[in-house]
Amino acid sequence: MKYRHVVLIVILILVIDQALKFWIKTHMFMQQEFIIFPNWFRIHFIENEGMAYGLKFGGDFGKILLTTFRLVAVVVGFFYMKKLVREKYSNGLLICGSLILAGAAGNLIDSMFYGIIFNDSIGYEVAKFLPAGGGYGSFLHGRVVDMLYFPIYEGYLPKWVPFKGGDYFVFFRPVFNIADAAISTGVIAILLFQKRFFGRHLEVKEVKEVKADQAV
Template sequence: MKYRHVIFIVILILLIDQTLKFWIKTHMFMQQEFIIFPNWFRIHFIENEGMAYGLKFGGDFGKIILTLFRLFAVVIGFVYMKKLVKEKFNTGLLVCGSLILAGAAGNLIDSMFYGLIFSDSVGYEVAKFMPGGGGYGTFLHGRVVDMLYFPIYEGYLPKWIPFKGGDYFVFFRPVFNIADAAISVGVITILLFQKRFFGNHLQPKTAGQPVTQDHVIE
């Protein structure tokens, strides 16, 4: 796998992520919802100020710090991916790293620019792209657009369940986006297959040791 393949994966994920976000932002108002498959998949438009899956971090100052950290992480990520390609790491690791990098870059674009290029989504008003009066925020103060919602189960828990019995429960509650999904898939896959992905590079190499197929990256 070559570095240009990493760039291709990143660009592909970014195009899918940003195209969906642009459509949501310019066609839906906040909290609007479309049911795709009853009882388990909906398009539900929300925005968040912070991290993946709607988590928050430290108010306005924390927002700036988080965005700058994302920018730093993306820059370092591209450099590190180039190093992994050069050292011929497992193709699966390179694909997962590309997914994580693309996800981080996708949410970074929202945080850096969406406040500048979109009007606010308030009430039943759909946001406008490049509004005449300027966007809803400033540079680094954009909000991340989320829309994928999978409430696979909604209902009251049986009363015999300790602590939460009888409470209303939703699984899976978080609303997320393509970038979040790419990061999650990349991280989880690396954790599951870390021995395969890193094995050949963690083992001490001896002179004349044959190179295995997993070590060779076309």
């Protein structure tokens, strides 16, 4: 796998992620939703100030810090992926790394620019792209657009369930986006297959070192 393949994967994920977010922003108002598959999949428009799956971090200063950290991480990530390609790590690891890098870049674009290029979604108003009166925020103060919602189970838990018995429960509650999904998929796959990804590379490296010693 070559470095250009990494770049192509990142671009593909970014295009899908940003196209869906752009459509959501310009066609839906806040909290509006469309039911795709009854009882388990909906398009539900929300925005969040912070990390993946709606988590928050440190108010206004935290927002700037988080966005700056994302920017640095994305830049460093491209250089690191180039290093992995040069050292011939497995295609599986490179694909996972590309997914994580694409997801980080996707949410970074929201945080950096969406406050400038979109006005706010208030009430039943749909946001406009490049509004005459300016956007809802400044550079680095954009909100991340989320829309994928999978409430696979909704209902009251049985009384015998510890601590939460009798409470109304939703699984899976977080609303997320394509970028979040790419990051999660990449991280989970690396955790599950780390021995295969890294072990095979170490074996190849050891074989090369042995051959080099024998040649000497």
